[in-house]
Amino acid sequence: MTAEVDRPASVWDARFLWVTVGAVALIFLAAMQSLAVTTVMPVVSEDLDGAALYAVAFAGTLATSVIGMVAVGAWSDRSGPVWPLTTSVLLFVAGLVVAGLAQSMEVLVAGRLIQGLGTGGQTVALYVVVARVYPPALHGRVFAAFSAAWVVPSLIGPFLAGAVTEYLHWRWVFLGVAGLTVVAFTMVALRLWGLPLGTEHPSTARIGARLACAVLVAVGALGLSLAGELDAYAWAAVAASVVVLALASRPLLPRRTLLAARGLPSVVLMRGLIAGALFGAEIYVPYLLIEDYGFSPTWAGLGLTAAAIAWAVAADVQGRFGDRIGNARIALFGTSQLAAAALVAGATAALHLHPVVLIVGWALAGSGMGLMYPRLTVLTLAYSTPQNQGFNSSALSISDSIGAATSIAVMGLVFTALAGTDAAFPAVFGIAVVLAGLALIPGLRLGHAHEKAH
Template sequence: MSGTVNASPHASEPTSVWDPRLIWVTLGAVALIFLAATQSLAMTTVMPIISDELNGESLYALAFAGTLATGVIGMVVTGAWSDRSGPKVALYASIALFLLGLIVAGIAPNMETLVVGRLLQGLGTGGQTVALYVVVARIYPAAIHGRVFAAFAAAWVVPSLIGPLAAGAVTEYLHWRWVFFGVAVLTVAAFTAVAVRLNGLDMRTSQPAGSGFWGRLGLAVLVAAAVLLLGMSGGFGVAAPVVAVAAVVLIGFAARPLLPARTLRVGRGLPSVILLRGLIAGALFGAEVYVPYLMIDRYGFSPTWAGLGLTTAALAWAVSADIQGRYGDRIGNRRIVIIGCTLLAIATLTAAVCAVTIAHPAILIAGWTFSGAGVGLIYSRLTVLTLAYSTPRNQGFNSSALSISDSTGAAVTIAVMGLVFTGLSGTGWEFPAVFVLAAGIAIFALVPGLRMGQDRGTAAALIADTGSLRQGQ
């Protein structure tokens, strides 16, 4: 079945994500994303303590980069699996890998074992994201896709508000291992909510996707290896720029077949949607890494207050995602992109000015709020458009491509900005440089943003307008 959930052949389609036929899937899916996000964001607070206790300083960066890298593999495998056999079993397998990773990390006697657990978590979270996107495509009516992804966006925002603080409290009053064990217990509960409703549903398509799985898997492994190399390129001394460039070239070469045709050439329609996601992720997360750092280094904030300084951006993201979910079709795709990219550029340029002038911190915090407002509009809209350009044959491939673009875009930009920051360290221009670079990426994102197809209309109209739907993946 590739249609929506109906109580009977004559029942009307659900008009709300909280419809009794969908509520358990909605609750479970949002909870799964919330828990994965909480685990990811909590690591920023907890990892220094873990590294110190397990004497794993040399593997500190790999504990973060490795999760991102293996996530790419999970995305590709789950995307192909979902297109071939439906998303249900792929989702269950991804959740199982995530749980296994949590348990391995929680019982880890040394840093090497903990890194293995983090790699397993990456496989699980990467696959889980793609599988949930396909579940939405298969059982939710297209008219409420925007509301579903607005809820998914909110599931990321809340952990950004409470995740680091909660992780610190758990570590202080219990033990850091309970950051892993606690999420594992709650994940089982969330999985149960989803599985109860999906059990018995056949979400396979009558037109399964074609072959090519092993080739895509090999390319995903190559992308993951290159992302790891890029993440560690700063440790190569004077050769760091050469290693970083080589890694970026390798990522582009390996990722190209994993994305819709003409993505790297800014093709009209779906390719531009996928490319835009990577550029926005790069601009946002590349800059966000340095906002708390700026608050601590130049403004003298404590780490806790520096983290809380990002709260307004998280709240703005939630509000914007809700606005997009309710009024996205009315606002229009092009207007959403123009507004979103402009707000992100304003945020990063404000940070650059504050880094030079050391303006009042309220200006920095208020300016950075625009980043959440802009990206909140764009992010969930791109997911809706990706599904609009998809058929049951390639929903998994396209959802996977969207997530791969997001992960690799962020990884490449963070690594490049790290090289720029290190190269300018001590000159006083390291912070302004990375923020200006992020602003440039946000502005360049308008190029694919204005090539996404019709401003409004049904999926069929979008596809007819661009002719860019990738078939047979």
């Protein structure tokens, strides 16, 4: 099960099958739960009389995920990914159970905080599993499969969550995923526990300072999400939170990341910028369809289907032909498609074009992200050694979270400030265009590590 053994032709080879199936299932369930909660949280909030904590129920998971990423990254570098992955899955399941059984919004938020620790740690641990279990020639295929695991949830997650809530109860959105996660993890664990996934030279880096910084990053992320509640002081709160995020995140990222240094720093920086561009803007696509075109929530959510399918197709293309295309061209093609999608969305809002233009145009965003997202993960592992695979994987995920949180907060404030005018939607999509353009700067400095098949 290592690179030294004869290379199989596929991640579905018998030696990898249960690890691949289980890992993809864990990613699928995490995606399903994330999308489902967005659908059912209004019902949960009303049922538990928790409108005041509505935003924190989302922001808390994102914030604590950073702590999980850092802790699991360091732990994996010291002792391998098996125990960190096990602990992360246990925290994820525990958080779901607490939320599913909650009788008050405060308890549900506590469950979401626990869940965030597991979510962040699980992602990093799975990246390290890929690095230790699969040969480099298959890394692109694995991460393409991970990307594809988000497609089905994006197609059926909101609808399924609504049906479960209507015909059963919203609690099963949490409890059902908890049970299925145990099954998925069992597939992975039964295979991993018999493998020597440690390293002969484990990391000896101290973790205390990094964990303290992770806590500060979590505080900054929460501050960003709550800034809109401060009215006249909102922008001051955003500025303070951004400063805290910038200072606290530096020790958690590769050196010179914020300067777009060539190689791994640019990989990590680019990930944060494209995450900010896509996830910040995407929440306004169904909003625009509902607000300006009278779509129902169900049909507005289906408006993102084309982008989800395009993401999966592009991820598969990257997995098969990424080495031939080259990192610079992937960055150029991907950021161009992301910027074009945001431009089309902004033009649709400003000129009141037919909604089909928006839906088809936004598919370009999915295509661009499908090319870039898994490629950046492949590059991160290629630039890593067994001593820092955990740190680098956590840095990539942290950049992702910070980029998305910052962008969502800033776009939200801009949208609120311009609410009621024709400039609101074009403004937020314009921010996405700028972020996509900025992402090309580190994108042209990705370099090459050892991601190519030997």
